[in-house]
Amino acid sequence: MKNLINFSMITLLIGFMLAIQFNTIQNPQIKDNRDLWELREDYLEAKEIETKLLQEIRLNEEKLAQYETDRAQSAESVLLDTIKELRYEAGKTEMSGPGIVITLYPAKEFIVPGLTETYLAPDVLRKLINELNMSGAKAISIADQRIVSTTAIREIQGETKVDGYPLRKFPIEIKVITKDMESANKLYNRMQISNIPDDFIIDNISVKISSPKEQIVISPYQNEYQTSIMKQVLEEGGM
Numbered sequence: 001m002k003n004l005i006n007f008s009m010i011t012l013l014i015g016f017m018l019a020i021q022f023n024t025i026q027n028p029q030i031k032d033n034r035d036l037w038e039l040r041e042d043y044l045e046a047k048e049i050e051t052k053l054l055q056e057i058r059l060n061e062e063k064l065a066q067y068e069t070d071r072a073q074s075a076e077s078v079l080l081d082t083i084k085e086l087r088y089e090a091g092k093t094e095m096s097g098p099g100i101v102i103t104l105y106p107a108k109e110f111i112v113p114g115l116t117e118t119y120l121a122p123d124v125l126r127k128l129i130n131e132l133n134m135s136g137a138k139a140i141s142i143a144d145q146r147i148v149s150t151t152a153i154r155e156i157q158g159e160t161k162v163d164g165y166p167l168r169k170f171p172i173e174i175k176v177i178t179k180d181m182e183s184a185n186k187l188y189n190r191m192q193i194s195n196i197p198d199d200f201i202i203d204n205i206s207v208k209i210s211s212p213k214e215q216i217v218i219s220p221y222q223n224e225y226q227t228s229i230m231k232q233v234l235e236e237g238g239m
Contacts, residue, residue: 092220095139097177098184099216100191100209102128105171107206119203120167122153122160128196129153132176135190139177139218143167146221163223175218184212 106118129147132140140147145162152163159166178184188211197207 094217094220095177096215096217097138097179098181098212098214099137099175099177100184100188100212101216102174102176102191103171103208103210104174104200104205105208107201107204110201110204118170118205120160120172120205121203122155124196124199124203125160125167126153127199128174131194131196132187135187136178136183137176137187138179139175141175141218143169143172144219146219148221175216177216177218181212181214188212 104120125142129140129142142153142162143165145151145165147162152161154161156164159168161167176187178187188209191209200207
């Protein structure tokens with residue numbers, strides 16, 4: 001019985017050794033037979049690939065940084081353009097372009113000293129401004145006072161004033177800027193057949209309309225806008 005056990009153990013051991021030898025034959029260990037020069041070439045190739053990858057990473061990082069900068073500058077540019085447009089619409093910037101000049105001066109032929117006088121009625125002046133706007137005026141000034149949407153033309157203590165500025169010195173120039181020379185010509189022709197000069201002559205004021213000019217300069221609105229109906233926008237979470 002003991003011999004049978006020993007024989008079995010020896011047989012198992014021989015079988016295990018044969019299995020190991022068979023596996024070694026089927027899966028031999030790969031030996032790197034490359035020489036030093038080939039290893040050096042492979043190393044240099046790997047370093048070149050690594051360098052290219054690092055360059056691509058750096059380039060992408062620069063592109064991302066440039067994109068963030070452009071986006072910030074774009075937002076700032078849009079804001080500045082909006083502010084510029086709002087200032088333009090509000091009449092806070094000087095404006096130049098083609099247009100006409102309307103001059104008001106006393107009609108001496110109708111004035112009798114001691115009996116008649118020159119009076120610039122605010123309602124007639126407002127009527128003129130409305131007609132100019134409807135005829136394509138882009139900017140208007142009266143005695144170098146820029147006319148904007150909030151301008152008040154009214155009589156105060158017997159004097160007609162534009163936003164508080166008295167119109168007491170003649171001649172009074174009314175500058176009008178239009179879109180282009182074609183518009184300036186149309187405005188000039190429109191004013192030639194207008195009834196506005198007849199309204200002024202009632203108050204002993206003559207009207208002279210210049211021929212269209214290529215360049216007229218109108219100063220910006222000098223007064224400050226009232227913002228009593230506006231409120232400051234608080235930041236999120238503010239009180």
